[in-house]
Amino acid sequence: MKGALPVGRAEYPICLDVTRLLSRVGRGALTGVDRVEYAYLNRCLRHHPDTRYICRTTRGYLLLGRDGGSCLSDILDGRLPLGRADRLSRAYGKARNPRHRAEAMLRPHATARCLAGRISTMLRAQFRDQTVYLNVGHSNLSLRMLAAVSAHPDMRMAVLVHDVIPLDYPDFVVPGQTQGFAAMMKRVCMQADLIIANSHDTRARLTSHAAGWGGLPDIAVAHLGLPDPVAFGPLPPGFDPGHPSFLALGTIEPRKNHALLLDVWDDLAETLPANRVPHLHLVGNRGWRSEDLLARLDDHSLNGTCIFEHGALPDTQVRSLMAAASGLLFPSLAEGFGLPPAEALREGCVPFCSDLPVLREVLGDSVIYLDPRDAYSWSATIKQRIVDSLPVPDPSKARLPDWQAHFGTVEAALAALWQDRQEGRS
Structure with a gap:
């Protein structure tokens, strides 16, 4: 399959979760974690054309092909203006909600869709070849989603962990977030086949917390890259070039x-x-x-x-x-x-x-x-x-981190993961 991850003679396609990016439509500049998921989206669009994209919407799940991934990228970049929300969203007073409008634009590109409770059935019907489910945004790591991927005989799961700040510094996050985050990280450690850590520091901190959880998969450390430079814009009001x-x-x-x-x-x-x-x-x-x-x-x-x-x-x-x-x-x-x-x-x-x-x-x-x-x-x-x-x-x-090195490390780790599985079966 052209554009998939090669391992010897076999190749494995990717299913990239883009739930976080969909949730960010219309909410201003992308945050740091958003930018990482966006970098993966564009990496897959450019180098892995057979990638499929899954997202949790306000009415269940959508599975998208290349056209749907490109549509989401164009929406986020502003190359494609938001269209009209669908009839049901309008009936519920969501006509102006950017996410609902983006979802209406993505639905025609869906190769499959289902209600949340049917996600396991949809994955089994749509993925008959060995596939990497890749989640890099700390979103949609729900009990239901991870269980559906883990139960699929031909899917492997890789999750990028950005930090464990809610566990190390509970006073820095909103009340209740620490407990939910801990449960999510425990699920990831118990069910993922590979964790991608953005730094050795993140890896060490996650490993420390996971000691009491009863399991931890292989962890690959891959520093993040910088986004491509944009054009220079006007300086904001109040900026005086002649003053420090x-x-x-x-x-x-x-x-x-x-x-x-x-x-x-x-x-x-x-x-x-x-x-x-x-x-x-x-x-x-x-x-x-x-x-x-x-x-x-x-x-x-x-x-x-x-x-x-x-x-x-x-x-x-x-x-x-x-x-x-x-x-x-x-x-x-x-x-x-x-x-x-x-x-x-x-x-x-x-x-x-x-x-x-x-x-x-x-x-x-x-x-x-x-x-x-x-x-x-x-x-x-x-x-x-x-x-x-x-x-x-x-x-x-300065030696700056770059995406080419990051993706080289990640793709090698994914290839090794599948190779280990093949050797285990031989």
């Missing part, structure tokens, strides 16, 4: 540690002349468990003069900000991988990062590391940066 400016990129939520940045800017305002206080540009949606922080931001004396909150911006504007800023500030308290610093390096922007094991693993000596709980060190370092007295790594010499 720093960028913080990420959802405003406890884990990203924006509170430290406000502490830093309080110190800068107290210790520098007013006309020398650098600008801080916050890019990202407002998130969860941050009511006090958001109130502090709204009432901050520098809001609108030295601190600018932009919400989520298109990638084109983010790229321009990175290229023009004096540095990217990334004081996160926990990360599964951390793509923004790598993206900043590609644009020649110096990242100032929390000293986290995963960031050292991925970025090496290409960034400046600081204690994420020591506002003084961040303030002092920023002061050095704006007067050009801070030795900084040369971004052009």
Whole structure:
């Protein structure tokens, strides 16, 4: 079968789960995990043309071929405008809901469809050859879906794990998420044939938690890649190219540690002349468990003069900000991988990062590391940066993660998985 994963004389097609991407239609810029699933979608469209795509919709499951996968990619890219929701969605008052409109556009491309309770039957009817079910988005890893794949004699399951932050840091997530996430990860560890970890740090943390779960499949570590560069867009309102400016990129939520940045800017305002206080540009949606922080931001004396909150911006504007800023500030308290610093390096922007094991693993000596709980060190370092007295790594010499290496590792792991199965049967 042309475009499938080769193993000796045999070849195995892919069934890629794109549920997460469908759920993100109309919700603004893609998040880090979204971008990974999007990269896999486009990889399969370009290099594995026989891939089929499965997604859980608001009314059951759709199984799509290449045309359906291309349609979803075009919707996400904006190349294909959203059409009209179907009659049932309109009857239920969902006519303007972007997901319902996207689902209506995908249904004509479906090669099969079923209600949720019939997913096992559909998989058995549609997949008669040995197939890899690939889930890379932390979505649709339900008990029903994993059980249906596990019970299929000709399907193997590979799951990409991005992080185990809800288990390590329950205070950083919404109430109840830790329990649900733990149950999901336990299912994955017990039922998947292969886990893909985005870093050695993620692998170690998952392995630690799985010790009490009674099972763990093979784990392949594959660093993520960077998305293809986009065009430069206009700089957002408030950006002054002639004034030192720093960028913080990420959802405003406890884990990203924006509170430290406000502490830093309080110190800068107290210790520098007013006309020398650098600008801080916050890019990202407002998130969860941050009511006090958001109130502090709204009432901050520098809001609108030295601190600018932009919400989520298109990638084109983010790229321009990175290229023009004096540095990217990334004081996160926990990360599964951390793509923004790598993206900043590609644009020649110096990242100032929390000293986290995963960031050292991925970025090496290409960034400046600081204690994420020591506002003084961040303030002092920023002061050095704006007067050009801070030795900084040369971004052009950074070794950046790339998708080609990632997919090479993953496809080799999938091939080895099938080879092991063949040898076990011989």
